[in-house]
Each structure stands twice: as structure tokens, then as C-alpha cells.
Amino acid sequence: MLDNAIAAEPVPPPAKVGFIGLGMMGAAIAERIRAAGHPLVVHNRTRSKGASLVAAGATWAFHPKDVGREASAKVVFLDLTDARAVHRVLFGRNGLVAGLPRDALVVDLSTIGPSDSRDVAQKLGALGLHYIDAPVGGSVEAARNGQLLAFVGGSEEDVARARPLLAAAAQRIEHLGPVGAGTSMKLVNNLLMVGDLALAAEGVAVAEGLGLDRKRTVDILLEGGGYSRILELKRADFEERRYPPQFQLHLATKDLKLVAIAARAVDREVRIGKEAARMAQEAVRGGRGNEDFSAILEAALARRVRRSPTPETSAPAPPTGPG
Ligand SMILES: NC(=O)c1ccc[n+]([C@@H]2O[C@H](COP(=O)([O-])OP(=O)(O)OC[C@H]3O[C@@H](n4cnc5c(N)ncnc54)[C@H](OP(=O)(O)O)[C@@H]3O)[C@@H](O)[C@H]2O)c1
Incomplete structure (x- = not known):
């Protein structure tokens, strides 16, 4: 009862x-x-x-x-x-x-x-x-x-x-x-994550420029000292040059800006992260902000070192020998 x-x-x-x-x-x-x-x-x-x-x-x-x-x-x-x-x-x-x-x-x-x-x-x-x-x-x-x-x-x-x-x-x-410790850790985490992928993108772009096959390059990188966890996660995006959004590129650039600001406030510098931010911004300017941050590869592939053509007249005179 x-x-x-x-x-x-x-x-x-x-x-x-x-x-x-x-x-x-x-x-x-x-x-x-x-x-x-x-x-x-x-x-x-x-x-x-x-x-x-x-x-x-x-x-x-x-x-x-x-x-x-x-x-x-x-x-x-x-x-x-x-x-x-x-x-x-x-x-x-x-x-x-x-x-x-x-x-x-x-x-x-x-x-x-x-x-x-x-x-x-x-x-x-x-x-x-x-x-x-x-x-x-x-x-x-x-x-x-x-x-x-x-x-x-x-x-x-x-x-x-x-x-x-x-x-x-x-x-x-x-x-x-x-309060603030969580966002501090998160930004440092993303500095490494985005910076690492930016460097991998640069490596793949240089490899391709040197005539290497992209897929094979990624395979080899993932088996040796060039291993990167984020490259492993994003390998399909890199191989297929398709970037379905998981973490959008515009959010990644936001985080790189935030980590630079946070670092400056405590008298530390973010140097490699600044270069990664420049690369990410180039891809955003190319219309890829809402794609996954792996689209940073497109910035690396599009980038060319601009050489200003040397006018013939300013070419150094050939050595004329002693005397
Ligand atoms: N995606 C990831 O892998 C990931 C991982 C870890 C952390 N994060 C972080 O988590 C947060 C959300 O990321 P997400 O990927 O979910 O981005 P998201 O899909 O773009 O969602 C952003 C959310 O913010 C809202 N929002 C933006 N501006 C607003 C405003 N002015 N007023 C009211 N609502 C506004 C959006 O509303 P609408 O739907 O109306 O646009 C949406 O609900 C970001 O800070 C991101 O950096 C993302």
C-alpha cells in the first residue's frame, strides 16, 4: 500500500x-x-x-x-x-x-x-x-x-x-x-591546428610545382617525419580539392586574428601564425570563406612568386676578365 x-x-x-x-x-x-x-x-x-x-x-x-x-x-x-x-x-x-x-x-x-x-x-x-x-x-x-x-x-x-x-x-x-582560460587554450590549439595545415598546404603546393604527384606526396608525408594529424584528417579535401565545410575558413581566420591579439596583450608574438593568417585571408578573398579551412590549399596553389622582369639594360655587365 x-x-x-x-x-x-x-x-x-x-x-x-x-x-x-x-x-x-x-x-x-x-x-x-x-x-x-x-x-x-x-x-x-x-x-x-x-x-x-x-x-x-x-x-x-x-x-x-x-x-x-x-x-x-x-x-x-x-x-x-x-x-x-x-x-x-x-x-x-x-x-x-x-x-x-x-x-x-x-x-x-x-x-x-x-x-x-x-x-x-x-x-x-x-x-x-x-x-x-x-x-x-x-x-x-x-x-x-x-x-x-x-x-x-x-x-x-x-x-x-x-x-x-x-x-x-x-x-x-x-x-x-x-574565466578566459578556456578561450586562451582554444586559441593556442587553433594556432597550431590552422598553422599546421597552412604549412602542409605550402608543402603540397611546392611539391606539385616540383613535379611531384599530390596524392603520393600526401601519402609519403603521412608516413614519415612530415606527419601531421590535421593533414591526415583533411587528406581527402587536399586530394580532391573539395572543401565541404566542417570548420569554415572565415572562422579559422577569426581565430588566428584573436590569438595574435591575445598574444600581443601579454607581450608575446605570433609570427608563423601571422603568415598562416595571410594565406587564409587570401583564400577568403578568393571567395572560399564559407568552405572548410582546408581550402587554404587553394591559396597555396594559386600563389606565385612575382619576379619583376629584369630590363636588359640593367643586367650586370659580364665579367671582362682581369685588367
Ligand atoms: N565548426 C567547427 O568545427 C568548430 C569547432 C570548434 C569551435 N567552433 C567555434 O564555434 C562557434 C560556432 O561555429 P559554427 O561552426 O557552428 O559556425 P556557424 O555554423 O557559422 O554558426 C554560427 C552561429 O552564430 C550565429 N550568429 C552569428 N552572428 C550572429 C549575430 N550577430 N546574432 C545572432 N546570432 C549570430 C549564427 O546564426 P545564423 O544561423 O542566423 O547565421 C549561427 O547560429 C564559432 O565561434 C567557431 O569558431 C567551430
């Missing part, structure tokens, strides 16, 4: 988690959180990108502010292009902060600069709100499979609050220090 009475007690529905920014990464991560049993309230600037989540049961919010009001778990994820988008979503018209209750936590998956993260945390803190930076390593496929690496900055309590939700999409969660 008593057992029956306990069994009949209504179980409260799980609290809703908010998610804003349903681009390539956001949609995949939100889906992982939903599939792990957390109901969602979602918003995206372009509504159509929320359709499959809504079809799967997520609640659509017309404005970021409404996400804040409806997220009963008092946790809202952001996954947006850059710091400008983060500011707009949080503090713009009908922004998230207008709907968030005190003590709510914003988990920012966007790759922005560490000073941006600290600035946002300070503004939210002044409103009694909490913030952690939690940009992720790994791309869309890793997000879909729950294999991301989360680089996290924030207080112990805030990170502990976010951890079970982050674990739905990330197999490894690295708490690296206070």
Missing part, C-alpha cells in the same frame, strides 16, 4: 536547458544534450536551423530573452560566431539577460578572445549572473558523436554546474582556470 503511494507520487518533469546558436556546431551539441534527456528551449537568428530540434520536441523561443524566461534549469548555452554575436545575443534588443533569473549560468561555447570572455563575465556578474567560457575542440562529427574536448574557464561551482550537460557532447572536459 505504502509502496503504491510512493510509486504514484508525480515525478516533476526535467528542467529545460536553454540553447542559442544552432549553427553547424550548436545544432549538433544541442541535439546531444536533448538526446541525453534534457528538454531544450532553443533560439537561432535564422529560424529554419532550429526545425529538426523543434521536431524532436525542443521548445522554440522567438527571442533570446524568451530562452532566459523558459530555461527552468537556469543554464543557457551559447554557440555563436564571435564576440560581437555574443554581445548582441546577451545584451542587445530582446537579449538573453532581459529574461534570465538571478544566479542563472551562461555556458559560452563560442570561440572568442580571453579578454572578451572576461568582459562578458564581468558584465554578467554585475547583474548577478554566472558565466563560463567553454569553447570546444573537435568538429561537427566529434560533436555528433559526443567526442568533443571542452576547454573550460570559470569558478569551480559554475563548472560543476555545467559539467553534466557538457558531458553529453564532450568526452573530455578540461577545467583550465578562471
Whole structure:
């Protein structure tokens, strides 16, 4: 009898988690959180990108502010292009902060600069709100499979609050220090990842110029001292010269700019990264910004060393012998 009475007690529905920014990464991560049993309230600037989540049961919010009001778990994820988008979503018209209750936590998956993260945390803190930076390593496929690496900055309590939700999409969660530590690590990671691929692109372009076969060059590089993990991941793109977007080139150039700014702020220099940024920008100018960052190969292949033709008259006189 008593057992029956306990069994009949209504179980409260799980609290809703908010998610804003349903681009390539956001949609995949939100889906992982939903599939792990957390109901969602979602918003995206372009509504159509929320359709499959809504079809799967997520609640659509017309404005970021409404996400804040409806997220009963008092946790809202952001996954947006850059710091400008983060500011707009949080503090713009009908922004998230207008709907968030005190003590709510914003988990920012966007790759922005560490000073941006600290600035946002300070503004939210002044409103009694909490913030952690939690940009992720790994791309869309890793997000879909729950294999991301989360680089996290924030207080112990805030990170502990976010951890079970982050674990739905990330197999490894690295708490690296206070707010800004996550974005710092993420930018250093991307400096190496993009810089490495830029160098591989340069190598392949030079090899081709020297008459070597592209596919064979890549094969040999991947078996020897020239091995690069990112080249291995992008080898099909390089071989076929097709760049279906996973991590768009314009985002990679953003990250190289951000790491240069972050380095300068602490009196360090990004030199090789600057060259990689120049190459990436050339490919963006060539109309490839929305393709995968592996399209950096096209900049390397298109590049020619410009030699100004030497006018005959200015040619050095041939040696005339002694005397
Ligand atoms: N793709 C990757 O492999 C990868 C991996 C790790 C980290 N990241 C980082 O994760 C973030 C998202 O990347 P993604 O690949 O998902 O990019 P994406 O597909 O281009 O998505 C960007 C998201 O930001 C939104 N957004 C941009 N500007 C906005 C604004 N002014 N106001 C409101 N919303 C705005 C977009 O809304 P709309 O849909 O309306 O455009 C979209 O939801 C970036 O910071 C990126 O650097 C990406």
C-alpha cells in the first residue's frame, strides 16, 4: 500500500536547458544534450536551423530573452560566431539577460578572445549572473558523436554546474582556470591546428610545382617525419580539392586574428601564425570563406612568386676578365 503511494507520487518533469546558436556546431551539441534527456528551449537568428530540434520536441523561443524566461534549469548555452554575436545575443534588443533569473549560468561555447570572455563575465556578474567560457575542440562529427574536448574557464561551482550537460557532447572536459582560460587554450590549439595545415598546404603546393604527384606526396608525408594529424584528417579535401565545410575558413581566420591579439596583450608574438593568417585571408578573398579551412590549399596553389622582369639594360655587365 505504502509502496503504491510512493510509486504514484508525480515525478516533476526535467528542467529545460536553454540553447542559442544552432549553427553547424550548436545544432549538433544541442541535439546531444536533448538526446541525453534534457528538454531544450532553443533560439537561432535564422529560424529554419532550429526545425529538426523543434521536431524532436525542443521548445522554440522567438527571442533570446524568451530562452532566459523558459530555461527552468537556469543554464543557457551559447554557440555563436564571435564576440560581437555574443554581445548582441546577451545584451542587445530582446537579449538573453532581459529574461534570465538571478544566479542563472551562461555556458559560452563560442570561440572568442580571453579578454572578451572576461568582459562578458564581468558584465554578467554585475547583474548577478554566472558565466563560463567553454569553447570546444573537435568538429561537427566529434560533436555528433559526443567526442568533443571542452576547454573550460570559470569558478569551480559554475563548472560543476555545467559539467553534466557538457558531458553529453564532450568526452573530455578540461577545467583550465578562471574565466578566459578556456578561450586562451582554444586559441593556442587553433594556432597550431590552422598553422599546421597552412604549412602542409605550402608543402603540397611546392611539391606539385616540383613535379611531384599530390596524392603520393600526401601519402609519403603521412608516413614519415612530415606527419601531421590535421593533414591526415583533411587528406581527402587536399586530394580532391573539395572543401565541404566542417570548420569554415572565415572562422579559422577569426581565430588566428584573436590569438595574435591575445598574444600581443601579454607581450608575446605570433609570427608563423601571422603568415598562416595571410594565406587564409587570401583564400577568403578568393571567395572560399564559407568552405572548410582546408581550402587554404587553394591559396597555396594559386600563389606565385612575382619576379619583376629584369630590363636588359640593367643586367650586370659580364665579367671582362682581369685588367
Ligand atoms: N565548426 C567547427 O568545427 C568548430 C569547432 C570548434 C569551435 N567552433 C567555434 O564555434 C562557434 C560556432 O561555429 P559554427 O561552426 O557552428 O559556425 P556557424 O555554423 O557559422 O554558426 C554560427 C552561429 O552564430 C550565429 N550568429 C552569428 N552572428 C550572429 C549575430 N550577430 N546574432 C545572432 N546570432 C549570430 C549564427 O546564426 P545564423 O544561423 O542566423 O547565421 C549561427 O547560429 C564559432 O565561434 C567557431 O569558431 C567551430
